Amino acid sequence: MIIDIHVHFWESFMSFKCPSIEEVIEGIKRTGIDISYLNSLSGLLKTNPSEDNKKIFKITSQYPQHFQGVAVVNPYAGEEAVLELEKCLKDYKFIGLKLHPWLQGYYASADFLDPILDLCRSYDVPVMFHTGTPPYAQVFEVACQAKKHPKVRFIFCHMGLNYQWHDALETGKQYKNSYFDTSGISYPFAVERIIEEVGAERVMFGTDNPFLFPEIELLKIEDLNLSVSEKEHIFYKTATLVFKQF
Amino acid sequence: MEKLDFICHVGFDELHEIGTTLKELISILDKNDVKEAVLSPIGEGWIHKFKEQNRNISKISIKSNSRFIFFCSVNPWFEEEALNELKICFKELGAKGVVFNTVRQGLYIDSPMIFPFIEMAELYKKPVYFYTGTPIYGLPLNLANLALKYPKVHFILGTMGATDYWGDVIPCVRMANNIYIETSLNTNVPAVLPGFVKEFGADKLLFGTNFPYSNYRLECEKILKCNFSREVNKNIFSLNAKELISLD
Numbered sequence: 001m002i003i004d005i006h007v008h009f010w011e012s013f014m015s016f017k018c019p020s021i022e023e024v025i026e027g028i029k030r031t032g033i034d035i036s037y038l039n040s041l042s043g044l045l046k047t048n049p050s051e052d053n054k055k056i057f058k059i060t061s062q063y064p065q066h067f068q069g070v071a072v073v074n075p076y077a078g079e080e081a082v083l084e085l086e087k088c089l090k091d092y093k094f095i096g097l098k099l100h101p102w103l104q105g106y107y108a109s110a111d112f113l114d115p116i117l118d119l120c121r122s123y124d125v126p127v128m129f130h131t132g133t134p135p136y137a138q139v140f141e142v143a144c145q146a147k148k149h150p151k152v153r154f155i156f157c158h159m160g161l162n163y164q165w166h167d168a169l170e171t172g173k174q175y176k177n178s179y180f181d182t183s184g185i186s187y188p189f190a191v192e193r194i195i196e197e198v199g200a201e202r203v204m205f206g207t208d209n210p211f212l213f214p215e216i217e218l219l220k221i222e223d224l225n226l227s228v229s230e231k232e233h234i235f236y237k238t239a240t241l242v243f244k245q246f
Numbered sequence: 247m248e249k250l251d252f253i254c255h256v257g258f259d260e261l262h263e264i265g266t267t268l269k270e271l272i273s274i275l276d277k278n279d280v281k282e283a284v285l286s287p288i289g290e291g292w293i294h295k296f297k298e299q300n301r302n303i304s305k306i307s308i309k310s311n312s313r314f315i316f317f318c319s320v321n322p323w324f325e326e327e328a329l330n331e332l333k334i335c336f337k338e339l340g341a342k343g344v345v346f347n348t349v350r351q352g353l354y355i356d357s358p359m360i361f362p363f364i365e366m367a368e369l370y371k372k373p374v375y376f377y378t379g380t381p382i383y384g385l386p387l388n389l390a391n392l393a394l395k396y397p398k399v400h401f402i403l404g405t406m407g408a409t410d411y412w413g414d415v416i417p418c419v420r421m422a423n424n425i426y427i428e429t430s431l432n433t434n435v436p437a438v439l440p441g442f443v444k445e446f447g448a449d450k451l452l453f454g455t456n457f458p459y460s461n462y463r464l465e466c467e468k469i470l471k472c473n474f475s476r477e478v479n480k481n482i483f484s485l486n487a488k489e490l491i492s493l494d
Protein backbone atom coordinates (compact mmCIF):
# COMPACT_ATOMS: atom_id res chain seq x y z
CA MET A 1 0.00 0.00 0.00
CA ILE A 2 1.37 3.42 -0.99
CA ILE A 3 -0.18 6.78 -0.22
CA ASP A 4 1.28 9.84 -1.92
CA ILE A 5 0.30 12.90 0.10
CA HIS A 6 1.73 15.51 -2.27
CA VAL A 7 0.21 15.64 -5.76
CA HIS A 8 -0.86 18.62 -7.84
CA PHE A 9 -3.21 19.38 -10.65
CA TRP A 10 -3.40 22.66 -12.51
CA GLU A 11 -4.88 24.09 -15.70
CA SER A 12 -2.23 26.75 -16.15
CA PHE A 13 0.71 27.53 -13.92
CA MET A 14 3.24 30.03 -15.28
CA SER A 15 4.26 28.44 -18.57
CA PHE A 16 4.05 24.86 -17.35
CA LYS A 17 1.42 22.62 -18.82
CA CYS A 18 -0.03 19.99 -16.55
CA PRO A 19 -0.50 16.56 -18.08
CA SER A 20 -4.16 15.57 -18.38
CA ILE A 21 -5.65 13.88 -15.32
CA GLU A 22 -5.65 10.60 -17.27
CA GLU A 23 -1.89 10.98 -17.80
CA VAL A 24 -1.40 11.79 -14.13
CA ILE A 25 -3.29 8.59 -13.28
CA GLU A 26 -1.07 6.67 -15.71
CA GLY A 27 1.98 7.91 -13.81
CA ILE A 28 0.37 6.97 -10.51
CA LYS A 29 -0.34 3.45 -11.76
CA ARG A 30 3.14 3.07 -13.23
CA THR A 31 4.68 4.05 -9.92
CA GLY A 32 2.40 1.69 -7.99
CA ILE A 33 0.76 4.37 -5.88
CA ASP A 34 -2.66 3.52 -4.45
CA ILE A 35 -4.03 6.84 -3.25
CA SER A 36 -2.87 10.37 -4.06
CA TYR A 37 -3.79 13.46 -2.07
CA LEU A 38 -4.45 16.08 -4.69
CA ASN A 39 -4.30 19.87 -4.45
CA SER A 40 -4.54 22.62 -7.04
CA LEU A 41 -1.25 24.28 -7.92
CA SER A 42 -2.95 26.99 -10.00
CA GLY A 43 -5.36 27.65 -7.13
CA LEU A 44 -2.45 28.64 -4.93
CA LEU A 45 -1.92 31.67 -7.14
CA LYS A 46 -5.49 32.92 -7.33
CA THR A 47 -7.13 35.68 -5.32
CA ASN A 48 -10.12 33.38 -5.24
CA PRO A 49 -9.27 29.70 -5.85
CA SER A 50 -12.90 28.61 -5.67
CA GLU A 51 -12.98 27.24 -9.24
CA ASP A 52 -9.69 25.43 -8.71
CA ASN A 53 -10.90 23.68 -5.58
CA LYS A 54 -14.09 22.79 -7.41
CA LYS A 55 -12.01 21.23 -10.18
CA ILE A 56 -10.17 19.12 -7.61
CA PHE A 57 -13.53 18.10 -6.16
CA LYS A 58 -14.68 17.02 -9.62
CA ILE A 59 -11.57 14.91 -10.08
CA THR A 60 -11.83 13.30 -6.65
CA SER A 61 -15.51 12.56 -7.27
CA GLN A 62 -14.78 11.06 -10.67
CA TYR A 63 -11.81 9.00 -9.51
CA PRO A 64 -12.36 8.29 -5.81
CA GLN A 65 -10.24 5.14 -6.11
CA HIS A 66 -7.18 7.29 -6.94
CA PHE A 67 -7.63 10.63 -5.17
CA GLN A 68 -8.54 12.48 -2.02
CA GLY A 69 -8.76 16.26 -2.12
CA VAL A 70 -6.64 18.82 -0.30
CA ALA A 71 -7.82 22.45 -0.22
CA VAL A 72 -5.90 25.57 -1.21
CA VAL A 73 -6.82 29.12 -0.15
CA ASN A 74 -5.37 32.58 -0.46
CA PRO A 75 -4.74 33.82 3.09
CA TYR A 76 -4.70 37.44 1.89
CA ALA A 77 -8.42 37.07 1.15
CA GLY A 78 -9.17 37.06 4.91
CA GLU A 79 -12.71 35.99 5.77
CA GLU A 80 -13.28 34.79 2.20
CA ALA A 81 -10.39 32.35 2.58
CA VAL A 82 -11.91 30.96 5.75
CA LEU A 83 -15.27 30.49 4.01
CA GLU A 84 -13.61 28.82 1.02
CA LEU A 85 -11.73 26.46 3.33
CA GLU A 86 -14.88 25.63 5.22
CA LYS A 87 -16.66 24.80 1.97
CA CYS A 88 -13.78 22.48 0.98
CA LEU A 89 -13.71 20.68 4.31
CA LYS A 90 -17.47 20.51 4.90
CA ASP A 91 -18.99 20.16 1.44
CA TYR A 92 -16.18 18.64 -0.59
CA LYS A 93 -14.91 16.52 2.34
CA PHE A 94 -11.33 17.47 1.60
CA ILE A 95 -8.89 16.00 4.09
CA GLY A 96 -6.34 18.80 4.56
CA LEU A 97 -5.08 22.22 3.56
CA LYS A 98 -2.03 23.13 1.50
CA LEU A 99 -0.29 26.49 1.96
CA HIS A 100 2.62 27.70 -0.11
CA PRO A 101 4.20 30.79 1.50
CA TRP A 102 6.79 31.06 -1.27
CA LEU A 103 4.38 31.08 -4.22
CA GLN A 104 1.74 32.95 -2.26
CA GLY A 105 4.15 35.51 -0.89
CA TYR A 106 3.93 35.76 2.91
CA TYR A 107 6.07 34.80 5.86
CA ALA A 108 5.07 31.33 6.96
CA SER A 109 5.11 32.60 10.54
CA ALA A 110 2.51 35.30 9.78
CA ASP A 111 -0.24 35.88 12.34
CA PHE A 112 -2.86 36.38 9.64
CA LEU A 113 -2.88 32.60 9.15
CA ASP A 114 -4.49 32.15 12.59
CA PRO A 115 -8.17 31.98 11.49
CA ILE A 116 -7.29 29.44 8.79
CA LEU A 117 -5.25 27.30 11.16
CA ASP A 118 -7.99 27.51 13.81
CA LEU A 119 -10.48 26.17 11.29
CA CYS A 120 -8.13 23.26 10.52
CA ARG A 121 -8.13 22.50 14.21
CA SER A 122 -11.94 22.55 14.38
CA TYR A 123 -12.14 20.13 11.46
CA ASP A 124 -9.17 18.14 12.75
CA VAL A 125 -7.30 18.21 9.43
CA PRO A 126 -3.56 18.69 8.89
CA VAL A 127 -1.94 21.67 7.16
CA MET A 128 0.76 21.14 4.55
CA PHE A 129 3.35 23.89 4.14
CA HIS A 130 5.88 24.11 1.35
CA THR A 131 9.22 24.52 3.14
CA GLY A 132 12.84 25.16 2.29
CA THR A 133 12.64 28.24 0.08
CA PRO A 134 13.79 31.42 1.84
CA PRO A 135 12.74 34.02 2.66
CA TYR A 136 9.07 33.04 2.80
CA ALA A 137 8.93 29.34 3.45
CA GLN A 138 11.59 28.67 6.03
CA VAL A 139 11.28 25.63 8.24
CA PHE A 140 11.64 27.63 11.44
CA GLU A 141 8.89 30.03 10.33
CA VAL A 142 6.51 27.08 10.11
CA ALA A 143 7.90 25.83 13.43
CA CYS A 144 6.66 29.12 14.97
CA GLN A 145 3.15 28.15 13.87
CA ALA A 146 3.59 24.62 15.24
CA LYS A 147 4.44 26.14 18.61
CA LYS A 148 1.59 28.63 18.49
CA HIS A 149 -0.98 26.03 17.38
CA PRO A 150 -0.04 22.87 19.29
CA LYS A 151 -3.30 21.11 18.42
CA VAL A 152 -2.85 21.51 14.67
CA ARG A 153 -0.82 18.92 12.74
CA PHE A 154 1.77 20.61 10.52
CA ILE A 155 3.31 18.86 7.55
CA PHE A 156 6.66 20.27 6.48
CA CYS A 157 6.66 19.40 2.78
CA HIS A 158 10.09 18.63 1.31
CA MET A 159 11.66 18.51 4.83
CA GLY A 160 13.15 21.95 4.24
CA LEU A 161 14.85 20.84 1.00
CA ASN A 162 18.62 20.53 0.77
CA TYR A 163 19.54 23.65 2.70
CA GLN A 164 17.16 23.51 5.65
CA TRP A 165 16.94 19.78 6.33
CA HIS A 166 18.85 20.39 9.53
CA ASP A 167 16.18 22.85 10.66
CA ALA A 168 13.61 20.16 9.90
CA LEU A 169 15.50 17.72 12.07
CA GLU A 170 15.57 20.23 14.95
CA THR A 171 11.89 21.05 14.51
CA GLY A 172 10.95 17.38 14.43
CA LYS A 173 12.66 16.82 17.74
CA GLN A 174 11.04 19.85 19.36
CA TYR A 175 7.44 19.76 18.15
CA LYS A 176 5.40 16.60 18.31
CA ASN A 177 2.81 18.14 15.97
CA SER A 178 5.39 18.41 13.17
CA TYR A 179 5.35 15.91 10.31
CA PHE A 180 7.39 15.68 7.14
CA ASP A 181 6.95 14.62 3.54
CA THR A 182 9.78 13.21 1.48
CA SER A 183 9.18 14.99 -1.84
CA GLY A 184 11.67 17.18 -3.62
CA ILE A 185 14.63 16.97 -1.25
CA SER A 186 17.54 15.45 -3.14
CA TYR A 187 19.79 14.57 -0.20
CA PRO A 188 18.88 10.93 0.50
CA PHE A 189 21.20 10.92 3.51
CA ALA A 190 19.21 13.77 5.08
CA VAL A 191 15.89 11.95 4.57
CA GLU A 192 17.38 8.90 6.25
CA ARG A 193 18.67 10.97 9.12
CA ILE A 194 15.27 12.59 9.80
CA ILE A 195 13.56 9.20 9.71
CA GLU A 196 16.15 7.85 12.10
CA GLU A 197 16.06 10.69 14.61
CA VAL A 198 12.48 11.96 14.39
CA GLY A 199 10.85 8.61 13.60
CA ALA A 200 9.07 7.06 10.62
CA GLU A 201 5.75 7.66 12.35
CA ARG A 202 6.27 11.36 11.62
CA VAL A 203 7.32 10.97 7.98
CA MET A 204 5.14 10.49 4.91
CA PHE A 205 5.84 9.63 1.33
CA GLY A 206 5.17 12.44 -1.15
CA THR A 207 6.17 13.02 -4.76
CA ASP A 208 5.09 16.46 -6.02
CA ASN A 209 3.71 14.52 -9.01
CA PRO A 210 3.41 15.61 -11.84
CA PHE A 211 5.69 18.57 -11.15
CA LEU A 212 8.42 16.06 -10.27
CA PHE A 213 8.80 12.48 -11.50
CA PRO A 214 6.92 10.15 -9.08
CA GLU A 215 9.12 7.17 -10.04
CA ILE A 216 12.27 9.04 -9.04
CA GLU A 217 10.76 10.08 -5.73
CA LEU A 218 9.84 6.44 -5.07
CA LEU A 219 13.35 5.23 -5.98
CA LYS A 220 14.76 7.70 -3.49
CA ILE A 221 12.87 6.07 -0.63
CA GLU A 222 13.32 2.50 -1.83
CA ASP A 223 17.09 2.98 -1.83
CA LEU A 224 17.20 4.10 1.81
CA ASN A 225 18.39 1.80 4.50
CA LEU A 226 15.06 1.32 6.30
CA SER A 227 13.31 -1.47 8.15
CA VAL A 228 10.07 -2.98 6.83
CA SER A 229 8.16 -1.31 9.63
CA GLU A 230 9.69 2.09 8.86
CA LYS A 231 8.72 1.74 5.21
CA GLU A 232 5.17 0.81 6.17
CA HIS A 233 4.91 3.98 8.20
CA ILE A 234 6.34 6.18 5.49
CA PHE A 235 4.33 4.67 2.68
CA TYR A 236 0.91 4.69 4.37
CA LYS A 237 0.60 4.30 8.13
CA THR A 238 1.70 7.81 9.06
CA ALA A 239 -0.50 9.43 6.39
CA THR A 240 -3.49 7.35 7.44
CA LEU A 241 -3.16 8.64 10.99
CA VAL A 242 -2.26 12.24 10.20
CA PHE A 243 -5.07 12.64 7.65
CA LYS A 244 -7.44 10.44 9.68
CA GLN A 245 -8.14 8.12 6.79
CA PHE A 246 -8.88 4.90 8.65
CA MET B 247 25.22 3.94 -21.43
CA GLU B 248 28.75 5.08 -20.75
CA LYS B 249 28.92 8.02 -18.37
CA LEU B 250 31.20 10.79 -17.28
CA ASP B 251 30.19 12.16 -13.89
CA PHE B 252 30.89 15.88 -13.95
CA ILE B 253 31.20 16.20 -10.19
CA CYS B 254 31.81 13.88 -7.28
CA HIS B 255 33.94 13.83 -4.16
CA VAL B 256 35.96 11.78 -1.74
CA GLY B 257 36.31 12.74 1.89
CA PHE B 258 33.91 14.12 4.48
CA ASP B 259 31.74 17.22 4.78
CA GLU B 260 31.43 18.12 8.47
CA LEU B 261 28.55 20.51 7.83
CA HIS B 262 26.19 17.95 6.31
CA GLU B 263 27.84 15.03 8.09
CA ILE B 264 28.22 13.02 4.91
CA GLY B 265 31.22 11.54 3.19
CA THR B 266 32.73 8.64 1.31
CA THR B 267 36.01 6.82 0.72
CA LEU B 268 37.83 6.34 -2.55
CA LYS B 269 37.22 2.62 -2.37
CA GLU B 270 33.47 3.09 -2.01
CA LEU B 271 33.41 5.67 -4.80
CA ILE B 272 35.26 3.41 -7.24
CA SER B 273 32.99 0.46 -6.56
CA ILE B 274 29.93 2.65 -7.14
CA LEU B 275 31.36 4.09 -10.36
CA ASP B 276 32.01 0.55 -11.62
CA LYS B 277 28.49 -0.54 -10.78
CA ASN B 278 26.99 2.40 -12.65
CA ASP B 279 29.03 2.28 -15.82
CA VAL B 280 30.76 5.58 -15.04
CA LYS B 281 34.00 5.46 -17.00
CA GLU B 282 35.31 8.86 -15.96
CA ALA B 283 34.53 11.29 -13.18
CA VAL B 284 35.48 14.80 -12.24
CA LEU B 285 36.80 14.67 -8.70
CA SER B 286 36.97 17.85 -6.65
CA PRO B 287 37.35 18.96 -3.02
CA ILE B 288 34.60 18.67 -0.43
CA GLY B 289 33.68 20.41 2.83
CA GLU B 290 36.69 22.14 4.32
CA GLY B 291 38.40 21.65 0.96
CA TRP B 292 36.30 24.54 -0.36
CA ILE B 293 37.19 26.71 2.61
CA HIS B 294 40.61 26.42 4.22
CA LYS B 295 41.98 22.98 3.36
CA PHE B 296 42.09 23.44 -0.40
CA LYS B 297 45.84 22.92 -0.78
CA GLU B 298 45.78 19.64 1.08
CA GLN B 299 42.75 18.31 -0.83
CA ASN B 300 43.99 19.57 -4.20
CA ARG B 301 47.21 17.60 -3.79
CA ASN B 302 45.38 14.51 -2.67
CA ILE B 303 43.00 14.59 -5.63
CA SER B 304 45.82 15.35 -8.05
CA LYS B 305 47.55 12.18 -6.86
CA ILE B 306 44.37 10.11 -7.12
CA SER B 307 43.85 11.39 -10.64
CA ILE B 308 47.38 10.49 -11.76
CA LYS B 309 47.16 7.06 -10.17
CA SER B 310 43.76 6.42 -11.76
CA ASN B 311 45.11 6.66 -15.29
CA SER B 312 42.94 9.75 -15.78
CA ARG B 313 39.71 7.97 -14.92
CA PHE B 314 39.43 10.68 -12.29
CA ILE B 315 39.64 14.16 -13.76
CA PHE B 316 41.01 16.64 -11.27
CA PHE B 317 39.13 19.90 -10.66
CA CYS B 318 40.75 21.98 -7.94
CA SER B 319 39.23 24.39 -5.43
CA VAL B 320 40.62 27.60 -4.02
CA ASN B 321 39.06 30.12 -1.66
CA PRO B 322 39.23 33.73 -2.94
CA TRP B 323 39.43 35.02 0.65
CA PHE B 324 43.01 33.72 0.69
CA GLU B 325 43.88 36.19 -2.09
CA GLU B 326 47.45 35.85 -3.41
CA GLU B 327 47.98 32.51 -1.70
CA ALA B 328 44.88 31.10 -3.37
CA LEU B 329 45.69 32.63 -6.73
CA ASN B 330 49.12 31.11 -6.61
CA GLU B 331 47.63 27.76 -5.68
CA LEU B 332 45.29 27.95 -8.66
CA LYS B 333 48.26 28.57 -10.94
CA ILE B 334 50.10 25.59 -9.46
CA CYS B 335 47.03 23.40 -9.90
CA PHE B 336 46.69 24.33 -13.57
CA LYS B 337 50.41 24.33 -14.37
CA GLU B 338 51.82 21.52 -12.29
CA LEU B 339 49.12 19.42 -10.64
CA GLY B 340 47.06 18.67 -13.74
CA ALA B 341 43.81 20.43 -12.79
CA LYS B 342 41.38 20.49 -15.72
CA GLY B 343 39.11 23.05 -14.12
CA VAL B 344 38.24 24.81 -10.89
CA VAL B 345 35.24 24.59 -8.54
CA PHE B 346 33.98 27.42 -6.35
CA ASN B 347 31.45 26.93 -3.58
CA THR B 348 30.84 30.61 -2.84
CA VAL B 349 28.06 29.83 -0.36
CA ARG B 350 30.50 27.98 1.85
CA GLN B 351 33.23 30.51 1.10
CA GLY B 352 31.05 33.54 1.78
CA LEU B 353 31.15 35.80 -1.27
CA TYR B 354 28.94 36.68 -4.20
CA ILE B 355 29.56 34.66 -7.34
CA ASP B 356 30.23 37.90 -9.24
CA SER B 357 32.24 39.58 -6.48
CA PRO B 358 35.28 41.47 -7.82
CA MET B 359 37.31 39.35 -5.38
CA ILE B 360 36.85 36.47 -7.77
CA PHE B 361 37.89 38.27 -10.98
CA PRO B 362 41.64 37.47 -10.76
CA PHE B 363 40.76 33.77 -10.44
CA ILE B 364 38.55 33.87 -13.51
CA GLU B 365 41.31 35.65 -15.40
CA MET B 366 43.68 32.85 -14.44
CA ALA B 367 41.19 30.27 -15.68
CA GLU B 368 40.88 32.22 -18.90
CA LEU B 369 44.65 32.30 -19.31
CA TYR B 370 44.89 28.53 -18.88
CA LYS B 371 41.65 27.90 -20.81
CA LYS B 372 40.00 25.97 -17.99
CA PRO B 373 36.28 25.74 -17.23
CA VAL B 374 34.96 27.15 -13.97
CA TYR B 375 32.27 25.35 -11.94
CA PHE B 376 30.09 27.19 -9.43
CA TYR B 377 27.70 25.64 -6.94
CA THR B 378 24.41 27.46 -7.41
CA GLY B 379 20.97 27.66 -5.88
CA THR B 380 21.48 28.89 -2.32
CA PRO B 381 20.69 32.51 -1.58
CA ILE B 382 22.45 34.94 -1.36
CA TYR B 383 25.93 33.78 -2.21
CA GLY B 384 25.08 31.17 -4.82
CA LEU B 385 22.57 32.73 -7.15
CA PRO B 386 22.43 31.61 -10.79
CA LEU B 387 21.86 35.09 -12.17
CA ASN B 388 24.99 36.36 -10.43
CA LEU B 389 26.81 33.66 -12.35
CA ALA B 390 25.23 34.97 -15.55
CA ASN B 391 26.49 38.43 -14.65
CA LEU B 392 30.00 37.07 -14.16
CA ALA B 393 29.81 35.07 -17.37
CA LEU B 394 28.93 38.23 -19.30
CA LYS B 395 32.14 39.84 -18.09
CA TYR B 396 34.24 36.89 -19.28
CA PRO B 397 32.70 35.71 -22.53
CA LYS B 398 35.64 33.48 -23.41
CA VAL B 399 35.48 31.47 -20.20
CA HIS B 400 33.23 28.42 -19.95
CA PHE B 401 31.18 28.51 -16.78
CA ILE B 402 29.26 25.62 -15.27
CA LEU B 403 26.07 26.35 -13.38
CA GLY B 404 26.41 23.53 -10.87
CA THR B 405 23.39 21.64 -9.48
CA MET B 406 21.07 23.44 -11.87
CA GLY B 407 20.14 26.01 -9.23
CA ALA B 408 19.08 23.36 -6.70
CA THR B 409 16.76 23.57 -5.13
CA ASP B 410 14.38 26.41 -5.92
CA TYR B 411 16.38 28.50 -8.36
CA TRP B 412 15.48 26.08 -11.14
CA GLY B 413 13.40 28.90 -12.59
CA ASP B 414 16.57 30.91 -13.24
CA VAL B 415 18.38 28.24 -15.25
CA ILE B 416 16.96 29.05 -18.69
CA PRO B 417 17.14 32.84 -18.12
CA CYS B 418 20.84 32.45 -17.25
CA VAL B 419 21.68 30.84 -20.56
CA ARG B 420 19.58 33.44 -22.35
CA MET B 421 21.76 36.07 -20.66
CA ALA B 422 25.12 34.42 -21.28
CA ASN B 423 25.64 31.58 -23.72
CA ASN B 424 29.01 30.58 -22.21
CA ILE B 425 27.14 28.82 -19.39
CA TYR B 426 26.82 25.03 -19.11
CA ILE B 427 24.34 23.33 -16.79
CA GLU B 428 25.29 20.47 -14.49
CA THR B 429 22.28 18.40 -13.48
CA SER B 430 22.96 16.94 -10.02
CA LEU B 431 20.85 17.47 -6.90
CA ASN B 432 17.96 19.15 -8.63
CA THR B 433 14.70 17.24 -8.72
CA ASN B 434 12.88 19.87 -10.79
CA VAL B 435 13.86 18.09 -13.96
CA PRO B 436 10.47 18.07 -15.74
CA ALA B 437 10.20 21.83 -15.26
CA VAL B 438 13.66 22.57 -16.66
CA LEU B 439 15.26 20.03 -18.96
CA PRO B 440 12.67 19.44 -21.73
CA GLY B 441 12.23 23.19 -22.19
CA PHE B 442 15.97 23.72 -22.06
CA VAL B 443 16.67 21.17 -24.77
CA LYS B 444 13.91 22.64 -26.91
CA GLU B 445 15.37 26.12 -26.65
CA PHE B 446 19.13 25.53 -26.63
CA GLY B 447 19.64 21.94 -27.76
CA ALA B 448 21.52 19.47 -25.57
CA ASP B 449 25.12 20.62 -25.99
CA LYS B 450 25.24 22.57 -22.76
CA LEU B 451 23.98 19.91 -20.38
CA LEU B 452 26.36 17.93 -18.19
CA PHE B 453 25.38 14.89 -16.16
CA GLY B 454 26.73 14.99 -12.62
CA THR B 455 25.91 13.36 -9.28
CA ASN B 456 27.65 15.28 -6.52
CA PHE B 457 28.09 11.92 -4.84
CA PRO B 458 28.09 11.38 -1.82
CA TYR B 459 25.40 14.06 -1.47
CA SER B 460 23.19 12.19 -3.92
CA ASN B 461 23.30 8.74 -5.47
CA TYR B 462 23.92 7.44 -8.96
CA ARG B 463 20.63 5.67 -9.54
CA LEU B 464 18.56 8.76 -8.82
CA GLU B 465 20.77 11.08 -10.83
CA CYS B 466 20.81 8.79 -13.89
CA GLU B 467 17.16 7.80 -13.82
CA LYS B 468 15.90 11.36 -13.63
CA ILE B 469 17.62 12.18 -16.94
CA LEU B 470 16.43 8.96 -18.58
CA LYS B 471 12.86 9.76 -17.47
CA CYS B 472 12.88 12.75 -19.85
CA ASN B 473 12.76 10.33 -22.79
CA PHE B 474 15.30 12.25 -24.83
CA SER B 475 16.73 10.61 -27.93
CA ARG B 476 19.74 8.35 -27.54
CA GLU B 477 21.88 11.00 -29.15
CA VAL B 478 20.79 13.67 -26.67
CA ASN B 479 21.41 11.31 -23.77
CA LYS B 480 24.88 10.52 -25.05
CA ASN B 481 25.64 14.23 -25.14
CA ILE B 482 24.37 14.78 -21.63
CA PHE B 483 25.93 11.69 -20.07
CA SER B 484 29.42 12.10 -21.50
CA LEU B 485 30.12 13.75 -24.85
CA ASN B 486 29.52 17.37 -23.81
CA ALA B 487 31.78 16.97 -20.80
CA LYS B 488 34.54 15.36 -22.83
CA GLU B 489 34.48 18.20 -25.28
CA LEU B 490 34.40 20.84 -22.56
CA ILE B 491 37.24 19.36 -20.57
CA SER B 492 39.59 18.83 -23.49
CA LEU B 493 39.15 22.40 -24.74
CA ASP B 494 42.83 23.15 -24.11
Ligand SMILES: [Zn+2]
Nearest residue numbers: 006008208211
Ligand atom coordinates in the same frame (compact mmCIF):
# COMPACT_ATOMS: atom_id res chain seq x y z
ZN1 LIG C 1 4.38 20.71 -4.31
